Amino acid sequence: MASTDAQAFPVKGKALRLTFPVFTSAGALVTSGTQAVTISKDAGTFANPNAGATNATQIASSSGVWYVDLNSTDLTCDTLAVKISDGTNPPVILVVYPVTFDDPAGAPGWGSGGMSLPQAISWLVAHFRNRREQTDSTSTLFKDDGTTTASTSAVTTPSAGTERFGEWT
Secondary structure: OOHHHOOOOOEOOOOEEEEEEOEOOOOOEOOOOOOEEEEEEOOOOOEOOOOOOEEOEEOOOOOOEEEEEEOHHHHOOOOEEEEEEOOOOOOEEEEEOOEOOOOOOOOOOOOOOOOOHHHHHHHHHHHHHOOEEEOOOEEEEEOOOOOOEEEEEEEEOOOOOOOEEOOOO
């Protein structure tokens, strides 16, 4: 994985680069040695990442800042705990929650129990990316397949040249 493949946040089933400092118990940066990486998916036993035994890489010589690249298989879970340790200094524990972006299945809700951030992003992406069709009375948003209706909205024309869309359902 190249640094350009890095996600801004963990997405389920997508590669991810994690960057982190490693400290001694006295608070100094660890600038040498080998930092072994193990992962736990959904509270399972810690084991090697999918690529096998993996060590973190230091960004620059003696920087104390390290990174590890995890592949798409490593992120097929709801909770991923990553443990980085050289066996001498306190381990670094990173917990990430990969999100899923699904094709909308209707308009998202508001208020208590309403939409999550991934649902909101999926909804916005669908509006910009997916096929839309409009008749005199209805605007239709289609799912990614281009044929299945994801949501509809009533269209009215209250005065010449203007249109008003109802709430998506």
